[in-house]
Amino acid sequence: MKKPVKVVVTGAAGQIGYSLLFRIGAGDMLGMDQPVDLCMLERNTESSMKAAKGVKMELDDCAFPLLNSITSTPDLKKAFKDAQIALLVGARPRTKDMNRSDLLNANAQIFIEQGRAINNYADRNIKVLVVGNPANTNAYIARKCAPDINPKNFTAMMRLDHNRSLTQLAQKTGCKVTDIEKFCVWGNHGNTMYPDITNTLIAGKKAEDLIPTDWYLDYFIPTVASRGSAIIEARGHSSAASAANAAIDHIHDWVLGTGDKWQTMAVPSNGEYGIPEGLCFGMPVTCNNGDYEVVKGLELTDFEREHILQNVKALEAERAVVDELIAKA
Numbered sequence: 453m454k455k456p457v458k459v460v461v462t463g464a465a466g467q468i469g470y471s472l473l474f475r476i477g478a479g480d481m482l483g484m485d486q487p488v489d490l491c492m493l494e495r496n497t498e499s500s501m502k503a504a505k506g507v508k509m510e511l512d513d514c515a516f517p518l519l520n521s522i523t524s525t526p527d528l529k530k531a532f533k534d535a536q537i538a539l540l541v542g543a544r545p546r547t548k549d550m551n552r553s554d555l556l557n558a559n560a561q562i563f564i565e566q567g568r569a570i571n572n573y574a575d576r577n578i579k580v581l582v583v584g585n586p587a588n589t590n591a592y593i594a595r596k597c598a599p600d601i602n603p604k605n606f607t608a609m610m611r612l613d614h615n616r617s618l619t620q621l622a623q624k625t626g627c628k629v630t631d632i633e634k635f636c637v638w639g640n641h642g643n644t645m646y647p648d649i650t651n652t653l654i655a656g657k658k659a660e661d662l663i664p665t666d667w668y669l670d671y672f673i674p675t676v677a678s679r680g681s682a683i684i685e686a687r688g689h690s691s692a693a694s695a696a697n698a699a700i701d702h703i704h705d706w707v708l709g710t711g712d713k714w715q716t717m718a719v720p721s722n723g724e725y726g727i728p729e730g731l732c733f734g735m736p737v738t739c740n741n742g743d744y745e746v747v748k749g750l751e752l753t754d755f756e757r758e759h760i761l762q763n764v765k766a767l768e769a770e771r772a773v774v775d776e777l778i779a780k781a
């Protein structure tokens with residue numbers, strides 16, 4: 453049997469945590485031969501700790517063979533000590549009285565602290581996935597506050613947007629999701645995100661030849677971008693099981709590989725495709741040997757450039773706000 457991998461999940465008593473932890477325990481994320489030391493980090497309040505205790509009791513009751521140990525703590529040092537994978541799900545939700553800058557501020561404090569704890573205590577090769585919103589900017593903050601860890605290891609989740617898109621495309625063309633290749637969602641997990649079919653093949657045929665332009669522009673792009681709100685409207689709560697599933701997919705593929713198959717990950721830009729260095733940006737990647745690589749050599753159309761630029765602007769505006777907060781912290 454392999455040595456256990458230490459996985460930390462923050463916000464473990466929340467909605468997404470409630471799906472995510474059980475999938476990790478079942479072996480869906482790291483494979484059926486990989487034991488896990490699971491650590492749940494929650495806020496240090498009586499209600500959060502009590503809820504986390506209840507989730508831990510249920511995890512115990514599953515008797516998952518791959519769960520080597522389960523701990524629950526509000527302590528950052530204990531949680532991140534030697535952690536090899538961190539899923540940063542816990543975040544401050546937007547309440548009615550908050551504007552965007554209040555939201556950025558509240559979350560900046562969380563991700564500054566967690567970034568520092570990762571820097572101080574985690575395994576040097578830790579892989580970090582930020583799910584908590586605003587995910588791309590929170591990942592940027594955590595990375596900035598962990599200067600001793602490879603910046604490449606701080607990613608944000610855009611896999612849910614990717615997966616949502618695959619189903620829309622499959623349903624429109626009558627194909628299977630597995631028939632779709634070379635698709636990605638560029639940019640920010642926000643309303644400017646750009647699901648791009650320029651290079652996409654569906655069952656070997658060019659997607660642009662199969663899909664009517666008006667459907668693509670007027671239905672597909674806005675539907676993918678507003679799917680989160682549509683779920684809240686229908687369910688009364690934000691996406692949880694599908695978000696957990698996307699987090700599982702993201703880490704699964706990063707660790708176990710995709711071969712030459714594209715997936716979407718939000719990763720720190722190295723200046724690819726004119727995206728300013730350092731922004732945590734959704735891009736097409738392939739994963740091999742526990743590492744990811746941004747797909748190189750794409751010739752961007754004007755339409756792609758324009759949509760990528762909208763996302764650059766959105767993320768640069770957030771970066772300007774949080775750079776000040778990081779400098780003050």
Ligand code: NAI
Pocket residue numbers: 462463464465466467468469493494495500541542543544545562582583584585586587609610612613641690691692695
């Ligand atoms: P939730 O409100 O049900 O749970 C959040 C949990 O995080 C709570 O248990 C809370 O106590 C905990 N938490 C808050 N601050 C914490 C801290 N500093 N340390 C540890 N735990 C902390 O929220 P839910 O539905 O689980 O969503 C979590 C986040 O994921 C939200 O920010 C949501 O917007 C985001 N999200 C992101 C998606 C994406 O595609 N990137 C998709 C869906 C949700």
